[in-house]
């Protein structure tokens with residue numbers, strides 16, 4: 001019999017972190033060349049600023065108690081969502097995690113409807129029932145935010161599979177955090193996406209932390225995009241603070257998905273300035289670290305680049321800011337004047353759109369029938385077939401058998 005190996009692990013018994021991820025400076029935007037026209041540059045700058053101002057206002061409203069539940073801010077990460085979505089077509093799809101305000105705005109949602117959603121108003125984009133983490137906008141191809149880390153990745157594969165079945169050349173973007181790459185769903189999804197040639201672009205927003213846990217403490221392979229090599233999925237990392245770099249990486253990946261029906265994994269290196277959510281005291285990182293990352297601010301970097309290229313002056317950029325701030329105040333007024341959801345709306349959007357479900361429920365509760373929205377009643381309702389009568393109750397079991405069956409559970 002072999003002797004047990006002596007306990008001489010090089011790092012001892014304590015949990016040590018021998019390797020830390022080496023990050024490239026995110027303030028360096030020299031490698032990319034800007035090829036967009038003036039109007040496009042203006043629109044991208046404006047969208048990033050709108051997200052920033054929207055969320056700053058949200059933070060205030062949260063403190064005032066006007067927004068309830070969780071609130072995860074995207075501040076610092078705007079270039080990823082805006083850059084990526086700017087490369088999509090109007091009929092493409094996106095699905096995201098709970099830090100989802102920026103994607104909806106970048107996809108063109110009205111900030112008034114989003115703010116109303118955050119305040120639980122009936123005019124909200126999810127009728128006041130989704131809140132911060134669930135900004136759905138199906139007409140815009142936005143399948144919303146998901147609160148379960150990694151939970152929406154299989155759904156993205158499902159959207160990709162749907163595209164394949166319909167035979168169109170649409171693409172789905174799927175956004176998630178660095179924390180999701182250690183979930184089983186990430187691996188299962190990449191595997192089937194490669195196996196079934198799904199036109200989905202998976203985008204890791206590596207902001208260096210999953211709640212208060214740094215990548216170094218959570219991930220054995222620190223270059224997260226390399227995880228895709230296990231599944232033969234094309235991969236790439238990109239400076240997520242540089243909107244031009246994000247656009248170029250996404251342009252390539254979306255092209256591959258559209259033309260070759262192949263998935264891609266992109267790791268966008270970025271940083272969130274605020275806490276994980278509004279209740280995060282942020283004890284896991286220093287003030288100096290946050291301040292140094294803010295020097296690579298995506299809006300600042302893009303604004304500076306536009307001015308260096310002499311396409312815009314500081315006054316042009318200030319005018320955009322003024323306009324965006326006014327748009328936000330308009331959204332606040334709209335939200336304040338919006339009604340709360342009526343009680344009957346509790347019955348809507350609970351189950352899938354099915355006449356059978358609605359009719360069955362209406363039999364039991366007349367309030368349900370009154371709450372069925374017009375658009376939910378099909379032109380010709382299939383005749384309702386009552387369910388088969390339940391099978392006769394089984395003969396009573398002997399007391400002993402019942403007790404042991406209970407134990408086996």
Ligand SMILES: Cc1ncc(C[n+]2csc(CCOP(=O)(O)OP(=O)(O)O)c2C)c(N)n1
Pocket residue numbers: 099147148149150176177178179180205207209210211276
């Ligand atoms: C399956 C699952 N586990 C744990 C949680 C609790 N949780 C919510 S957010 C989060 C951190 C995720 O971090 P990351 O994916 O890096 O995204 P980030 O918040 O940094 O944008 C955790 C652990 C959850 N929502 N779902």
Ligand SMILES: [Mg+2]
Pocket residue numbers: 177178179205206207208209210211
């Ligand atoms: Mg993270």
